[in-house]
Amino acid sequence: MKAIRVYEYGNPEVLQLEEVADPVAGAGEVLIEVAGAGVNPIDWKVLSGAMKAFIPLQLPFTPGVEVSGKVTATGPGVTEFKIGDEVFGFINIVGGYASKAVAPVAKLALKPQSLSTLKAGAVPATALTAWQALTEHAGVQRRQKVLIHAAAGGVGSMAVQIAKYLGAEVIATASASNHAYLKQLGADDVIDYTTQAFEERVSDVDVVLDLVGGDTQNRSFSVLKRGGLLVSPVSAPSMTLANDYGVTPINFATRSDGAQLALIAELFDRGHLTVDVEVFPLSEVQRAVEKSQSRRGRGRLVLDPTRI
Numbered sequence: 001m002k003a004i005r006v007y008e009y010g011n012p013e014v015l016q017l018e019e020v021a022d023p024v025a026g027a028g029e030v031l032i033e034v035a036g037a038g039v040n041p042i043d044w045k046v047l048s049g050a051m052k053a054f055i056p057l058q059l060p061f062t063p064g065v066e067v068s069g070k071v072t073a074t075g076p077g078v079t080e081f082k083i084g085d086e087v088f089g090f091i092n093i094v095g096g097y098a099s100k101a102v103a104p105v106a107k108l109a110l111k112p113q114s115l116s117t118l119k120a121g122a123v124p125a126t127a128l129t130a131w132q133a134l135t136e137h138a139g140v141q142r143r144q145k146v147l148i149h150a151a152a153g154g155v156g157s158m159a160v161q162i163a164k165y166l167g168a169e170v171i172a173t174a175s176a177s178n179h180a181y182l183k184q185l186g187a188d189d190v191i192d193y194t195t196q197a198f199e200e201r202v203s204d205v206d207v208v209l210d211l212v213g214g215d216t217q218n219r220s221f222s223v224l225k226r227g228g229l230l231v232s233p234v235s236a237p238s239m240t241l242a243n244d245y246g247v248t249p250i251n252f253a254t255r256s257d258g259a260q261l262a263l264i265a266e267l268f269d270r271g272h273l274t275v276d277v278e279v280f281p282l283s284e285v286q287r288a289v290e291k292s293q294s295r296r297g298r299g300r301l302v303l304d305p306t307r308i
């Protein structure tokens with residue numbers, strides 16, 4: 001099979017396309033012929049070596065946390081999926097940038113019927129992150145005011161749609177070229193963070209979903225109500241500021257969850273969610289990862305391993 005291999009930590013130049021042996025599905029796993037593999041910020045954070053203390057990996061490795069595609073083999077004990085099923089999942093911390101991947105069945109669901117397998121490969125990590133942030137961590141209720149930073153990105157674009165589905169009023173931050181897109185996804189108001197400080201436009205917020213970190217995260221305390229929630233998968237919010245503003249700070253890591261992904265697939269098929277993708281052939285992985293590193297753009301980047 002074709003796979004992107006990393007022999008040393010570094011910049012996108014270390015990503016190499018190679019021919020390697022097919023992986024084999026073990027007990028409770030399936031082999032997937034990958035049609036789409038999402039490119040996420042975690043991929044280049046892992047690639048750089050910045051996370052090797054928390055996520056030790058054996059070199060060489062194949063980056064990529066999520067895929068969609070057809071099941072071509074099932075391991076011992078698998079009854080949940082059969083050969084030919086089209087599945088998607090947040091499969092692991094690595095393994096997705098390839099024409100074939102193995103994944104435990106508990107991390108998979110049938111892909112939405114309304115999405116191609118290519119597009120479905122761009123969904124699991126972002127949709128699970130947005131869903132867990134807004135439902136499990138923030139417990140968003142109807143008519144609550146939710147501010148979403150980096151709303152046009154992979155997680156943000158899912159979060160805007162999920163927050164609207166939950167009945168919230170949604171305020172989004174994005175650069176001007178993404179405002180029409182975010183209105184189309186349902187955002188009630190969009191702030192151009194490049195020309196205006198969001199604190200000048202919004203206050204009394206129930207929940208901030210911070211997808212940027214740093215200064216944006218610190219400035220977000222001042223727009224929250226006392227008793228509000230600052231939820232971030234990027235970094236742990238300051239406890240000092242949380243105490244000063246009477247806000248609950250929440251930092252979390254996304255959990256892979258096939259059952260939750262089945263629910264997300266249903267939301268796509270019922271028309272509550274859509275995804276915007278930019279497709280790169282697997283051979284153009286370096287360009288795709290560089291684009292992700294730029295932190296500009298819309299929706300999610302996805303690799304197509306059928307185009308080399």
Ligand SMILES: NC(=O)c1ccc[n+]([C@@H]2O[C@H](COP(=O)([O-])OP(=O)(O)OC[C@H]3O[C@@H](n4cnc5c(N)ncnc54)[C@H](OP(=O)(O)O)[C@@H]3O)[C@@H](O)[C@H]2O)c1
Binds near residue numbers: 150151173193
């Ligand atoms: N801990 C976990 O388990 C976990 C899980 C998922 C994601 N994350 C983290 O969450 C973050 C977001 O992930 P993602 O996949 O959504 O990223 P992404 O798709 O790469 O985000 C790109 C978007 O960020 C926007 N942006 C950049 N700087 C901004 C700013 N200062 N204010 C507002 N928007 C800004 C850009 O908007 P414009 O193009 O409009 O400028 C662009 O649309 C990443 O740091 C990622 O590592 C963590």
